Amino acid sequence: MGNNALIVEDIQKDFMPSGGYPIPKGNEVIQPINTLIDFAKKNKWLIIFSRDWHPKGMNHCVQDTEGAKFHPDLHIQKDDILISKGEDASDKHYSTFNGDNIDLLPLLKKNAVTHVYIAGLALEYCVLHTALDSEKNGFITSVLIDACRAVNKNGTSKEEAINNMRHSNIKIGSVKDIVKI
Secondary structure, three states: OOEEEEEEEOOEHHHOOOOOOOOOOHHHHHHHHHHHHHHHHHOOOEEEEEEEOEOOOOOOOEOOOHHHOEOOOOOOOOOOEEEEEOOOOOHHHHOHHHOOOOOHHHHHHHOOEEEEEEEEEOHHHHHHHHHHHHHHOOOEEEEEEEEEEOOOOOOOOHHHHHHHHHHOOOEEEOHHHHHOO
């Protein structure tokens, strides 16, 4: 049996309801994600936190701004693995596999990860693209839907993202499935 990894996508202030690029009910993922983080730490999973880290001129999560900071209630510590993405402002920045400071694929392989669990924001952008890249790279991939929220703007939707994931053999689960709350 292989090892598990948890990727926590972009729990940043700009994505909260009062932020610069609000995701409806984005703050509601913090409690289930913290439950997951605590469970993963207890069970010695590899935990990776990603963040949008855009250059000046972007409309959200600009480097070294208040909006780019993690939500203060998130259970992240200084020594946790942090992948920054989005310095080049192209569409490829959605996936944590395209991080600017850490190459995720070798990190997962070095830790003998076989199953990647993903939770966070936004479902139809960063969560979706990270999940697709995880599956493409041969990992069993699960998206914990109760710990994700969608933007539902610009023609994107939660339902389309979920359908896309299911068609790509990505499992749709919940925090309750993992933690047995």
